[in-house]
Amino acid sequence: xxxxxxxxxxxxxxxxxxxxxxxxxxxxxxxxxxxxxxxxxxxxxxxxxxxxxxxxxxxxxxxxxxxxxxxxxxxxxxxxxxxxxxxxxxxxxxxxxxxxxxxxxxxxxxxxxxxxxxxxxxxxxxxxxxxxxxxxxxxxxxxxxxxxxxxxxxxxxxxxxxxxxxxxxxxxxxxxxxxxxxxxxxxxxxxxxxxxxxxxxxxxxxxxxxxxxxxxxxxxxxxxxxxxxxxxxxxxxxxxxxxxxxxxxxxxxxxxxxxxxxxxxxxxxxxxxxxxxxxxxxxxxxxxxxxxxxxxxxxxxxxxxxxxxxxxxxxxxxxxxxxxxxxxxxxxxxxxxxxxxxxxxxxxxxxxxxxxxxxxxxxxxxxxxxxxxxxxxxxxxxxxxxxxxxxxxxxxxxxxxxxxxxxxxxxxxxxxxxxxxxxxxxxxxxxxxxxxxxxxxxxxxxxxxxxxxxxxxxxxxxxxxxxxxxxxxxxxxxxxxxxxxxxxxxxxxxxxxxxxxxxxxxxxxxxxxxxxxxxxxxxxxxxxxxxxxxxxxxxxxxxxxxxxxxxxxxxxxxxxxxxxxxxxxxxxxxxxxxxxxxxxxxxxxxxxxxxxxxxxxxxxxxxxxxxxxxxxxxxxxxxxxxxxxxxxxxxxxxxxxxxxxxxxxxxxxx
Numbered sequence: 001x002x003x004x005x006x007x008x009x010x011x012x013x014x015x016x017x018x019x020x021x022x023x024x025x026x027x028x029x030x031x032x033x034x035x036x037x038x039x040x041x042x043x044x045x046x047x048x049x050x051x052x053x054x055x056x057x058x059x060x061x062x063x064x065x066x067x068x069x070x071x072x073x074x075x076x077x078x079x080x081x082x083x084x085x086x087x088x089x090x091x092x093x094x095x096x097x098x099x100x101x102x103x104x105x106x107x108x109x110x111x112x113x114x115x116x117x118x119x120x121x122x123x124x125x126x127x128x129x130x131x132x133x134x135x136x137x138x139x140x141x142x143x144x145x146x147x148x149x150x151x152x153x154x155x156x157x158x159x160x161x162x163x164x165x166x167x168x169x170x171x172x173x174x175x176x177x178x179x180x181x182x183x184x185x186x187x188x189x190x191x192x193x194x195x196x197x198x199x200x201x202x203x204x205x206x207x208x209x210x211x212x213x214x215x216x217x218x219x220x221x222x223x224x225x226x227x228x229x230x231x232x233x234x235x236x237x238x239x240x241x242x243x244x245x246x247x248x249x250x251x252x253x254x255x256x257x258x259x260x261x262x263x264x265x266x267x268x269x270x271x272x273x274x275x276x277x278x279x280x281x282x283x284x285x286x287x288x289x290x291x292x293x294x295x296x297x298x299x300x301x302x303x304x305x306x307x308x309x310x311x312x313x314x315x316x317x318x319x320x321x322x323x324x325x326x327x328x329x330x331x332x333x334x335x336x337x338x339x340x341x342x343x344x345x346x347x348x349x350x351x352x353x354x355x356x357x358x359x360x361x362x363x364x365x366x367x368x369x370x371x372x373x374x375x376x377x378x379x380x381x382x383x384x385x386x387x388x389x390x391x392x393x394x395x396x397x398x399x400x401x402x403x404x405x406x407x408x409x410x411x412x413x414x415x416x417x418x419x420x421x422x423x424x425x426x427x428x429x430x431x432x433x434x435x436x437x438x439x440x441x442x443x444x445x446x447x448x449x450x451x452x453x454x455x456x457x458x459x460x461x462x463x464x465x466x467x468x469x470x471x472x473x474x475x476x477x478x479x480x481x482x483x484x485x486x487x488x489x490x491x492x493x494x495x496x497x498x499x500x501x502x503x504x505x506x507x508x509x510x511x512x513x514x515x516x517x518x519x520x521x522x523x524x525x526x527x528x529x530x531x532x533x534x535x536x537x538x539x540x541x542x543x544x545x546x547x548x549x550x551x552x553x554x555x556x557x558x559x560x561x562x563x564x565x566x567x568x569x570x571x572x573x574x575x576x577x578x579x580x581x582x583x584x585x586x587x588x589x590x591x592x593x594x595x596x597x598x599x600x601x602x603x604x605x606x607x608x609x610x611x612x613x614x615x616x617x618x619x620x621x622x623x624x625x626x627x628x629x630x631x632x633x634x635x636x637x638x639x640x641x642x643x644x645x646x647x648x649x650x651x652x653x654x
Contacts, residue, residue, distance in 0.1 A: 003123075004143055004146055004150070006077050007077075007079075007101075008035070009139045009140070009143065010031075010035040011031055011035050011078060012080045013028065014136070014138070014139065014142075015082065016100070018087060019085075019087065021087060021088065024064075024083070024087050024089075025066055025102070026045060028081050028102040029041060029044055029102070031079045032077055032102065032104055035077065035079075036074065036075070037073065038104065039071075039073070040071075041072075043070065044073060044104065048066050048067075051066070051196065054250065055267065056090045056091060057201070058089035058097050059091065059204060059269065059272050060093035060273045061093065061095075061127075062095060062096065062097055062098040062130070063091075063097060063100075063101075064089050064091065064099070064100050065102075065103065065120075065124070065204075066100065066103070067102065069105040069106070069107055071106075071444050073104045073105060074440045075440065076104060076106050076439075078102065078120060079100075080100065080101055080102075082099055082100070082133075082134070083097070083098055083100070086098050093273055099124075099133060099134060101120060101124070106439045106440050107382075120146075124204065188221065188238070189219065189242065189244055189246065190223070190239065190242045190244075190246070191220060191223070191245065191246040191271070192234070192247045192248070193205040193209070193225070193271060194225035194226075194248075194249035194251050194252075194253050196250055201268045201272065202224050204272050205248050206222040208275045209248075209271055210222055212275045212279060213279060218279060221234065225249070225253050236257070239258065243262070243285060244261075244264065244281075244282045244285055245261055245263045245264070246266070246278055247263055247264065247266070248266050248271035248278070249267075250269075255290065255292070260289060260290070260291070262285060262288065262290070263287055263288070263289075263290035264282065265290075310378060311378040311379050311417070312375060312414065313577055313578070314374050314375060315372065315373075315413075316574055317374075318370055318371070318374040319368075319374070322363045322364065322366050322370055325363050326363025328566055328568075329355045329356070329360075330356055330359040332355050333353070334614050335352070336349035336351070336352035337349070337352070340353065365396070367413075367570075368392045368396045368412070368413035369395075370392070371392060371414070372388040372389060372391050372392025373386075373420075374388070374417070375414065375420075376389075376391070376416075377421075379417075380421045380422075380424035380451075383424050383428065383443060383448070384424040384425075386451065387455040388416065388420035388421065388455075390420075390452050391413075391420045392412075392413045392417065394416065395412030395415070395459060395466075396408075408463050408467050410499060410570070415459075416459055419455055419458060419459065423458075424451040426454075427450045428442075431446050431447075485522065486596050486599045488523070489526040489596045490592045490595050490596040491595070492511060493526060493527075493533075494530075494588045494592040496508050496509070496533075496534075497572075497591035497592075500569050508527055508530075511523065511527075512524040512526070512527035521619065522602065522604050524606075524608055525598050525603040525604055525605035525618070526594075526595045528611070529594045529595065529598045529631055529635070530591040530594045530595040530598075530635065532564045532569075532594075532611055532632055533564070533590045533594045533632060533635040533636050534576075534590070534591060534639060535560040535561075535571030536561065536564030536632070536635075537586065537587060537635065537636040537639020537640045537643065538560055538586075538639065538640070538643060539561040540637065540639070541557070541586075541639070541640040541647075542554045542560075545643070545647070547649045548647040548648065553574070553578070556574050559571065560575075565612045566611040567609060567610060568611075572587055575643075582647050583643060585642065585646065586643040589638055589642050590635040590636060590637070590638040591639070592635075594634065594635030594636075595635075597630075597634060598628065598631045602620075603620075603624060605618050615628060
């Protein structure tokens with residue numbers, strides 16, 4: 001696809017009236033809107049401004065390339081504007097901008113469009129092209145300059161004759177560093193370029209690095225991480241042989257592969273505006289050795305080895321603020337009494353009821369939908385978010401089982417998230433070959449409509465079966481009520497640690513609530529104590545066995561102390577998600593010990609929640625409170641030592 005199919009006479013503005021950056025952006029957005037390229041002018045303007053907040057698109061040399069991928073774009077297009085006086089654009093070189101190319105990419109832009117848009121960025125690296133556009137008298141002359149540049153790039157390049165030079169000579173720099181010889185020991189330089197939208201700066205940086213390296217005789221290969229995917233990918237062999245690697249990126253790129261290599265990390269704009277500075281550092285090997293975040297004991301990268309882990313952790317990390325904030329607010333509400341949020345109770349306190357509603361009724365309610373939404377968006381990007389949220393909501397609100405409140409909880413949310421993500425990928429593939437005219441409808445109509453519908457229908461069908469799991473477990477526990485109390489305590493303690501809020505955990509908690517309603521206060525005491533143990537135990541493990549946890553996990557351990565004390569079992573999820581084969585057995589072991597000890601000590605408690613905040617409500621006076629605390633501490637110690645023995649040491653980042 002040619003650039004002139006995107007840049008047309010009706011999107012060319014030779015004389016910008018604007019005197020400020022925002023006014024210029026508004027004028028160019030208006031030009032695109034007048035040409036019928038946008039479906040929502042205001043929304044696109046907001047997306048353009050959001051991109052500017054990340055880093056300036058004024059690349060220097062009088063050029064600015066504002067750009068955005070947006071659902072507000074009806075048809076991919078380029079608007080050209082020119083200011084004779086120049087506009088203060090906060091450009092990288094601090095000089096006014098005269099030439100403006102605004103790139104409008106639709107959210108579902110296909111590769112042909114994206115490649116054409118990125119090709120424009122490379123055109124602007126040519127000074128002759130810039131001069132021709134700057135001096136064009138009409139829109140037709142601007143389009144002619146673009147057409148000529150297109151044809152120039154399509155012609156095969158004539159092989160350059162190797163210059164004669166003495167055998168011992170080395171390439172010499174051609175500008176500010178003239179007269180200084182390049183070190184002859186330099187091997188191949190590798191580079192990676194990436195910008196947030198992957199449209200303009202990514203390719204301009206790559207072009208500038210290739211151009212200057214060629215002029216200076218420096219062998220280089222540049223990988224681009226753009227909207228249409230990774231191009232010119234660096235191979236493991238090339239990385240192993242490279243002397244130095246330049247990573248010019250304003251967004252996340254795959255870094256673990258560079259472990260142990262000299263790496264120069266900088267912003268993508270530096271590769272455009274300070275190219276020679278970077279190449280000077282490369283040829284002198286002025287680069288620190290890059291170390292991955294942490295290494296496993298066999299020297300392998302400890303970054304996620306599977307998509308499952310990555311997607312799950314994306315959901316968990318976004319869910320945790322709801323767990324922490326909501327759980328602590330619930331616990332605080334018990335300061336005014338265990339029934340302080342019940343309007344019919346003598347203990348009722350309006351402020352306590354407000355805290356309980358915010359924490360339990362709102363924050364905790366959103367926990368599973370947020371988990372599912374962000375798992376799905378990790379798999380299918382933004383289009384997966386809505387189906388994931390809806391699937392997670394169904395998981396906690398549709399039981400299909402008589403007498404069962406809620407649904408499948410945490411387990412159902414995980415299933416809903418992965419289901420929604422892969423359903424959305426299927427939907428995207430299903431509509432991949434739609435005509436270009438319908439591209440803008442994909443993200444706003446087809447993806448959400450079919451993604452939500454398919455995910456919702458499947459969840460409505462399977463969630464009742466998941467709910468039956470926990471109702472069946474509750475019935476099993478009720479049948480154990482008349483047997484050995486210590487054995488029941490051990491079983492319900494273990495169940496509280498199996499799935500951290502899922503059906504098994506919920507079944508044990510439901511059993512404790514049922515026994516509380518029946519006037520037996522021992523079971524809820526065991527349930528709460530055992531539920532506190534997994535996060536407390538893992539927090540203690542990060543303190544006692546630091547070499548077995550990364551720095552990030554050690555920081556998470558500090559938060560887990562608070563969450564465990566508040567009876568928020570979900571505080572152990574980050575550890576369990578990262579290493580379920582070791583963390584879950586360790587958690588089960590400690591929780592089972594606590595459940596059994598609580599029943600052995602004959603502890604009774606009238607509170608269904610609250611953690612340490614309600615320990616004063618334990619029946620039997622101070623001695624019983626001490627025994628209850630001892631049972632919790634014992635279980636946490638068991639979990640900590642089991643985790644310490646099971647987990648392998650990690651090598652921290654240098």
